Amino acid sequence: xxxxGHEPVDHVPYSQSRPDHFGLTKREWFAGMAMQxxxxxxxxxxxxxxxxxxxxxxxxxxxMLEEF
Numbered sequence: 001x002x003x004x005g006h007e008p009v010d011h012v013p014y015s016q017s018r019p020d021h022f023g024l025t026k027r028e029w030f031a032g033m034a035m036q037x038x039x040x041x042x043x044x045x046x047x048x049x050x051x052x053x054x055x056x057x058x059x060x061x062x063x064m065l066e067e068f
Contacts (some may be wrong), residue, residue: 005030005062030058 005027024032035054039047 005059027055027058027062030061031055034058034061 005025007026009024009026009029031051031054034057035050038050038053038057
């Protein structure tokens with residue numbers, strides 16, 4: 001897995017009430033987007049397989065982006 005995937009998608013301004021909160025990581029965002037697409041096309045709705053496939057797609061996307 002790439003370290004780039006742990007960076008935040010959007011810059012979230014520092015908050016004294018939540019100094020450790022930076023929003024979704026790129027990996028989480030890519031996985032969520034992939035999950036939407038997979039779930040919309042899967043009639044069986046096997047959620048565990050959809051989630052595993054979505055994370056795999058997110059990791060592969062991040063890996064490919066590092067190559068460019």
